[in-house]
Amino acid sequence: MIKLHHHLAQLVAPLYLLQVLSPEAQNTTQNTTQYTRPAQTTLPPTTVLCDNLTSQTSGVQRRLNQYSELVRGRQCIVLSADPKGDLAQLINRLGDNTVILLSSGTTTTMKPSFSVTPVVGKTPVNYLIGSEIILKDGQDIIGAADNGFEVVIMPDGSYTDQFMVRVGDTSNFRFGETKDNNIRHITFRPTGPKGLRPIHSTVFGKCYNRRLIIENNVFHLPKDSGVRLDCSQSLDASANDMRTGPGLLFAHNTVKGKSYSQGGRELIPTEAVTIHHPDIKHQSQKLAIIDNIFQDKISEVGKFTLGPGSSINIFRNRIDVDNRGTNAHEVQMGHRMQKNGFAFKGITDSNAEPPLFNLAGNQIRVRNTAINIDGQMKLALACNYLQAVKPWRQEKHRYSLKAVDPLSLADQCKKSLSSSVGTTSHPSALCPIVNSWTAIDASPATALKGLTNLEGQLYFDPAICQAAPSHSVVITGTTATTTALGIMTTLNLLLIQ
Template sequence: MIKLHYHLAQLIAPLFLLQVLSLGAQNAVKPTTPSGTTYPTKVLCDSLIGQPSGVRQRLSQYSELVRGRQCVVLSADPTKDLAQLINGLPDDTVILLSSSTTTTMTPSPSVATVAGKTPVNYFVGSEILLKNGQDIIGAADDGFEVVIMPDKSYSNRYMLRVGDYVDFKFAETKDSNIRHITFRDNSPEGHTLKRVNSIVYGECHNRRLIMENNVFHLTESIGVRLECRGTLDASANNLRTGPGLLFANNAFKGESYSLISNLDFIPLEALAVSYPGIKHQSEKLTVIDNVFQGKISEVGHFTLGSGSRMNIFRNIIDVDNSGTTYHEWIMGHSAHKHGFALAGLTDEYADADADSDSDAEPPLFNVAGNRISVKNTAINIDGELKLALPCNHLQAVKPWRQEQHKYSLIAIDPFPLAGDCKKPLRFHQRATKPQSAFCKIVNTWTPTNGSPAGTISGLTNLEGQFYFNSASCQTSTSTRISAAIKGTTVTMTALGIMTTLALLLNL
């Protein structure tokens, strides 16, 4: 059986590589709309009447978003391709997916319900191409959920796509919203004709993609992958800042699956953002308050260019990334198995960027208030980057992986991010006893599987200092100072000494 798997991999690998090499050409081709398709009627959102309760609820909830705009309300119909309907609608349209169904709609018993809700399935037979300012919002009645999934004959690489290969289209500046949708990467009958590469795929664009309150069920595919291969200085023109992202309150649920007998695969990646050619992009990328659960090899992989920054706040990761990915089986080398993977400047980036120089500023990742529980490494570091790290909880076999020894990981003062560690208190919640400045930013580390790893195990080139405390931070001041100063750095630099002094002054 092992030899059979090996020979199958040898036969499939060339086809897989050919598919990858032709990616750019495939992305450049947009599916045509068949003649005779009847598109839904657009109505001024403010004048919609007689709608189901779910639609009325969303119109009220997002009254500021929809005011003065054109709306389209859709019902689920298994005989129609949702992508064709959406692709025939103009820019700046609000598309509401109701839980109403046509008379030909029948339940799909093979699709499990989520939290007791009845799924209402919208099928795509081709890619949804999200246009400038288009919003797709699930508007299910109570007790139902709106689900988008491929039909069994689906053969595209992505289910929903935004942007172009290298063209930013600077004239297109309107946000696009994707909210309250459940996405599945497989049809109710099982595997699709060709594996879906990723559910949402974003390329170069000049607007903000807002994804909130969605659920992604992953089996064979990547959840959301955003990558731009174009180059841009986002600070040169405040109207040309490149792709923005607000990714908030979404849930990922990874599941293993069997492609051949006796071999189960796990999803490769939940969320990936790769913008190495975009410089000086500030306050444009936020990943906040999301939940990642189940079987996922790598939860988040984020790559930034020189001088850019990204906020990663209060995400909950509880995944089992032990297992084999389809990529490993085909390509023959191990896939990454981390919680978050952060990537900054490397020699390869410098070679690809004609304007780069030795003074290029490493990107900054603000990582605050996250809970990361994985079976392997909590955080992977590639290239040179800056990292502000307050109030995270890491639980894994090893907290860090940093194999490129020549690149520095630069620790940044975490105190300014103390307010991002927890969600703001609601008016009816009582504030807890005030904490010291140190307790507000200290990280915790819990090794698993009998691991002897300490708080900096796996780091090989750290400039500065991170603050960890394995206790509950309810100890004496002297103990807390000791915990902050004891060998928590690989390289104690002037930056580390200054940060420690700042810490002591704030106690």
């Protein structure tokens, strides 16, 4: 067991314990000697070389083993929860490139709050924040709970900030900051101990120049967005390999929306993930939404605005949400807003390269429109399963949706364990990438309903995956013939619907 000397103990943040104790000692936290420092001290908390952390709780040791490459050679701090502590205050005093491990140990006996249903079979260990966590360059926050527990971050009873975690700057990309930020294995609960709901967005990113990795978390949605990236600064991401702008990997998370009361009205969360990067050009392989679960009450699962020549990958997400209801934005604006699974916004400059949206292996079930198209853009659509009242909405008819060859996404389709399409053993080469459509709530909509300006081909007929493929319709202008290659539409689609 590594002992904390007195002069080191004085540097530990108030009401949080730097854990270097044995698992046996951690299981009896009420008997553990606790070290605190005076609240007025401004010195940063003491960290330990991650490689030197031994005799940790089972949850902490599991994360150290799991992320051995990530933590090697870096500074770590291992924390226990305290009902009187402020996790944000502590983290905001830590230096760059620090790994922050949140254990399921507690400094006192805590009574968990069940205002939001915890993970079935797990006891929540609540870390309270009194203000925003400001993530510095290279800082990682990793939940390290023992079996049977979950690490929860939630606002305290006096919380007044709009966000729980913030990254970046309103007007500066901070090009000198290039180390990734990781947020992993955390349950985010926007509701305070007294049932208050002050949070607008759980994670809010402005302009930054590193990658934000949000993986294996549980998000209970606040009023507006679970994760919102909003950077309106101009940047050509292809001009310099060290200046690529904000990146995001949002993967293997579970996102849950729940209705809430505000001003005497029952409202639902606005969006799960929002990316607003209208002036970041030619950014590729930096934005990805992969293998997530979105469920319950959410107005819109994803709203993505990209600049010219940029791209985003949206792969193998499972969406089953009820987006019927009113959100806070609708109350403020005084009119109804569109409810969609995904909403894509491109550009209006016909001389610039449209952004590219890659969709593969997603299951989208919503109680309104599956995909909303706004502006000029490119779309690669492979092995998705859409279930909605209407598959598409495209109002700005003068801007085209350009369907690009989806065969490059075939590997992503193979990774989808619950794909509704066939396999490469079937005779058609298009079988791995074909999409499926099912109308719900007695809707008469067909697979292309709502598209008004489409260039290229979208493949929606599962029949081509049968041993003896049946014919599907090719629409070219106002003339229809039959083939087994899929469905093709052109600019005159509106004329024949």
